[in-house]
Amino acid sequence: MKVLVIGVAGKIGQRVAIGLAEHGHQVLGIDRRPWPDAPASIAVSECDIRKRAAEDVFRTEQPEAVVHMATVTHLTAASSEDRYRINLGGTKSVFDFCHRYGVQRAIFLGRHTYYGAAPDSVLYHTEDEPPLALETFPELADLVAADLFAGTALWRYPEIDTAVLRVVYTLGPSRSGTLASFLRGPRVPMVFGYDPLFQFMHEDDVAAAIIAALESKLRGVYNVAGPPPLPLSLVAREAGHRALHVPEALFRLMLGRFGLPRLPPGALAHVKYPVVIDGSAFKRKTGFSHRHDEYRTIEAFARAPR
Amino acid sequence: MRFVLPEVEQRLARLEIPFNRDGIDPFGLSRDHLAKFLSMLTFFYRHYFRCTARGVENVPVRGRAMLVGNHSGGYAIDAGMLIASAFLELEPPRLAQGMVEKFLSRMPLAGTWLQRTGQFTGLPEHCTRLLEEERLLMVFPEGARGTAKLFVERYSLVRFGTGFMRLALATSTPIVPFAFLGGGEAVPTVVNLERVGKMVGLPYVPVTPYGLAVPLPVHVELHFGEPMQFRGTGNEDDVEILHKVDDVKRKISTLIDRGLRRYAPT
Numbered sequence: 001m002k003v004l005v006i007g008v009a010g011k012i013g014q015r016v017a018i019g020l021a022e023h024g025h026q027v028l029g030i031d032r033r034p035w036p037d038a039p040a041s042i043a044v045s046e047c048d049i050r051k052r053a054a055e056d057v058f059r060t061e062q063p064e065a066v067v068h069m070a071t072v073t074h075l076t077a078a079s080s081e082d083r084y085r086i087n088l089g090g091t092k093s094v095f096d097f098c099h100r101y102g103v104q105r106a107i108f109l110g111r112h113t114y115y116g117a118a119p120d121s122v123l124y125h126t127e128d129e130p131p132l133a134l135e136t137f138p139e140l141a142d143l144v145a146a147d148l149f150a151g152t153a154l155w156r157y158p159e160i161d162t163a164v165l166r167v168v169y170t171l172g173p174s175r176s177g178t179l180a181s182f183l184r185g186p187r188v189p190m191v192f193g194y195d196p197l198f199q200f201m202h203e204d205d206v207a208a209a210i211i212a213a214l215e216s217k218l219r220g221v222y223n224v225a226g227p228p229p230l231p232l233s234l235v236a237r238e239a240g241h242r243a244l245h246v247p248e249a250l251f252r253l254m255l256g257r258f259g260l261p262r263l264p265p266g267a268l269a270h271v272k273y274p275v276v277i278d279g280s281a282f283k284r285k286t287g288f289s290h291r292h293d294e295y296r297t298i299e300a301f302a303r304a305p306r
Numbered sequence: 307m308r309f310v311l312p313e314v315e316q317r318l319a320r321l322e323i324p325f326n327r328d329g330i331d332p333f334g335l336s337r338d339h340l341a342k343f344l345s346m347l348t349f350f351y352r353h354y355f356r357c358t359a360r361g362v363e364n365v366p367v368r369g370r371a372m373l374v375g376n377h378s379g380g381y382a383i384d385a386g387m388l389i390a391s392a393f394l395e396l397e398p399p400r401l402a403q404g405m406v407e408k409f410l411s412r413m414p415l416a417g418t419w420l421q422r423t424g425q426f427t428g429l430p431e432h433c434t435r436l437l438e439e440e441r442l443l444m445v446f447p448e449g450a451r452g453t454a455k456l457f458v459e460r461y462s463l464v465r466f467g468t469g470f471m472r473l474a475l476a477t478s479t480p481i482v483p484f485a486f487l488g489g490g491e492a493v494p495t496v497v498n499l500e501r502v503g504k505m506v507g508l509p510y511v512p513v514t515p516y517g518l519a520v521p522l523p524v525h526v527e528l529h530f531g532e533p534m535q536f537r538g539t540g541n542e543d544d545v546e547i548l549h550k551v552d553d554v555k556r557k558i559s560t561l562i563d564r565g566l567r568r569y570a571p572t
Contacts, residue, residue, distance in 0.1 A: 119412040122431040123333060193414020197334045228332035231422075248414070274334070295327075 002026045003214065004063035004103075006049055006094060007070030008042070009035040011174035012109075015207035016067060017042050023211060028061055030054055031070070049090045058101040065214055068094045069109040071146055074139040074264050075181055083139075087146040095150065099157045107213055108150035110166045111143060112199065112223065113178075117273040123197070124278040127166070127221045137266030151221055163218040165210065168225045168277060171297050172203035173304035180301060182261050187244040188236035189260045190271065191251050195233045197274040201226030202292035202300060212288040225279030226290030227297065232271070238298040248272075310341045314348055317399040322368075339422035340401070344393055351390035354523050355383075355492065359391040360565075361484075361530035367396055370437040370479045371533070374445045374470060376463055376558055377452025379489025380498075380512030380519045383526070385425075387486065388444055391528050403436055404444040405429075409507060430473060437477040445470045447551070450509050454498050460490025461562055466555050468547050475550075476540030480533040483554055485561035488526030491571040493519050524571040529561045 003020050007013045008029025021027045021041055029035065029044040038044050047053035049070055071087045091108065098106045115125040116132035131144045153162040169179035179200055182188070201209075201224075209224050236243040246254060248268075256262035263271075283289060292300065318341055329337030351357045365371065373392075378384055385404050392402040405428030411417045426432045436443055446452055447466040455462065474481055498510040512519040534557065536550050 119417065120408050120427055120429065122429055123426065124431075124435060191414070193416075193418060195418050228326070229334070230328075230330060231334060231336075234328060234330065 001065055001214075002028070002061065002063045003065045003067065004028045004030065004057065004061065005067045005069070006030045007068070008038075008044055009033040010069065011176045012170060012203055012206055012210075013069055014038075015203060016069070016210050019207050019211050020214075023215070028057065028063060030057060050085075050093045054093070055097055058097040058103075062101060063103060065105040065107075066094065066098055066103050067107045067109070067210060067214065068150075071109070071143060073143065073178060074267075075178060080138070080142065083142045087142045088149060091146045091150055095153045095157065095160075095162075098153075098160055103160055105161045105214060105217060106153065106163070107210060107218075108147070108162070108164045109210065110147040110150070110164055112166050112168045112225070112275055112277045113140060113270065114144050114147050114166050115275055115277065116140070117196070117269040117275045119273055121273060121275070123274065123276045125223065125276065126278050127223055127281060133269055136269055137264070139264045139266055154220065161217050161219045163213050164221040165213060165282070166221070166223045166277065167201075167206055167209070168279075169198065169200040170203045170206045171200045171301045173300050174203055175301060175304050175306065177203075182263075183236065183239050183241060183301070185260060186241060187260065188232070188241045189251060189254065190232060190236075190243050190245050191268065192245045192247045194272040195231045196270075196272060197229035197276050198232050198235050199225055199229035199274075199276050200235075200294070200297060201290055202297040205290040205292055208291070209282070209286070209288050212286040213282075216286045218282075218285055222282040222285070223277040223279045224282050225277050226292070227294035229274065229276050230294055235298060238295060239302045309345055311345045311348055314341055314345045317393060318344065320398045321401055322398065323401065333424065333426075334421050335401075335424045336422040339419060340424075343419065343423045344390070347386050347390040348394060351387055351394060355387065355488070355521075355526040357387045357391065357526045357528065359395050359528040359530070362391065362395040364530040364532050365392065365396060365400070365442070365482050366480065366533065367398060367400065368440070370440045370443075370477065372437075372443045372445050372470065372474055372479050372481045373402060373484055373530075374447060374481050374554055374558070375484035375486055376562060377446045377448045377455065377489070378460055378486045379453065379521070380493040380495045381453055383492055383521055384446070384486040384489050385444055387526060387528060388484070392442060400442045402442045402444045405433065407450060407509070409509065413507070430469060433470075433473045434477060437473070437479050443479075447554075454510055454512075455490065455495070456498075457490055457494040457496060461566065463555055463559055466551050468544070468551050471536070471547050471551050471554070472540040475536055475538035475542070478535075480535045481554060482533050483531040483557040483561060485529045485558055485565050486526065487529070487562065487565050487569045488524050488571055491524045492521040492526060494522075495519065527565055527569055529565045531557055531561050
């Protein structure tokens with residue numbers, strides 16, 4: 001199958017592209033960022049998905065399948081205008097091109113934080129639940145909108161097998177991603193009196209899950225999870241860091257200072273309450289199972305060169 | 307480990323909960339937190355309230371079940387004793403899991419402790435999931451209306467919610483009715499201060515003749531009735547559901563009355 005990976009230069013994007021090539025697929029990639037040491041078999045176009053050059057790739061290459069993972073968080077794009085442009089504008093372009101150039105399968109990579117963190121949120125969210133607590137975390141709104149918009153492709157372009165994947169935090173040797181940047185410093189800040197469950201999976205398992213979704217012609221919205229979640233204090237300890245328990249009032253003031261990670265105010269709920277999803281439907285449909293348990297995943301992250 | 311009774315430690319090892327190598331289960335239950343929590347409850351169960359449990363054989367030792375009973379006492383003494391009885395009296399021991407008011411899940415420390423000891427926020431999704439995992443659920447259908455009973459009302463039953471019955475039907479879960487006696491004597495509430503409660507983030511603050519709602523060391527009792535199995539889908543109309551709820555309520559009322567004939571708080 002000819003597969004186009006959008007956001008191919010990202011850490012997960014690279015793994016997906018290499019994995020697909022190993023499975024015998026012909027792989028193309030698009031990214032605004034360069035991927036200097038890309039394997040020769042993977043043709044990478046350095047362009048923006050919303051621009052003409054990207055549409056040219058669709059027109060000339062006619063890919064059969066597309067994996068769209070070029071969304072950004074508040075960590076990489078600070079202004080909300082940028083995030084809306086990239087996450088929503090980009091997603092719209094991808095699905096329009098897919099429709100226009102006869103793509104048969106499309107995968108949108110979303111995030112489990114879609115469900116939101118709140119004191120009354122359910123443990124093990126299922127796919128039929130709406131997002132929660134958006135009003136307290138506006139930095140998440142554009143990603144939630146992109147997730148829901150990608151889902152509309154299922155009825156707007158019924159000829160495409162679209163799968164929206166809501167994936168837990170990723171962790172692993174690349175030391176990149178939302179959870180990795182939170183755990184990067186020597187001290188992990190925690191809100192005093194709270195120790196939420198954190199759900200994550202190894203980046204190789206995430207890539208394997210995406211490939212499994214593509215190869216099984218998955219259609220619909222699915223949560224993707226691996227090993228069971230662990231309390232944040234235990235994740236910090238296993239990663240060799242010290243948890244720093246700070247009263248909530250001080251917590252806001254200290255972020256971004258004293259070597260602590262920077263977080264938008266809305267992210268506070270995600271450090272107080274859990275977001276835990278039920279990934280069983282995805283496993284049933286695709287036969288996917290994770291290879292790295294929670295401890296090996298943390299170890300892979302902690303042992304990687306910084 | 308301090309504050310952990312050897313008996314609790316031994317029984318904890320026999321709980322059928324899938325703990326990982328650090329003693330954490332997939333719902334975030336923690337063996338260490340449970341050891342301390344259950345040791346504290348055991349002290350109150352055995353020595354402070356000298357709780358007796360009759361009809362424990364009615365509680366299934368395996369598989370899904372709902373313990374449904376009356377609230378008594380200004381706060382969750384009843385739930386604490388119920389957890390202790392399921393843990394100490396059943397062979398093998400079981401962990402009874404309750405559905406907690408949202409204001410508690412929001413509180414620092416309390417929220418985390420409740421989560422670690424299996425007492426989740428009261429959401430129907432949590433009930434269904436726990437029952438499907440064949441766990442033992444505690445339900446007080448009177449809700450916060452029930453803990454707010456005054457001393458004089460202590461053995462009355464206020465309005466029952468119906469959600470538990472729909473869930474029991476949808477998941478074909480047997481209901482084990484129970485009566486809790488002595489909660490009203492332990493915390494003899496004369497008035498509930500709602501405005502003061504609101505200021506500190508609680509629904510109300512119970513006040514006793516001696517001021518603070520510290521429980522008195524009275525004798526308390528649990529009486530379990532035979533399991534009730536209802537048939538249905540959970541989508542029945544309200545009238546039908548209310549009939550079934552009334553059956554349970556009547557059964558609990560009978561257990562209370564029968565228990566009271568011989569009950570003395572000393």
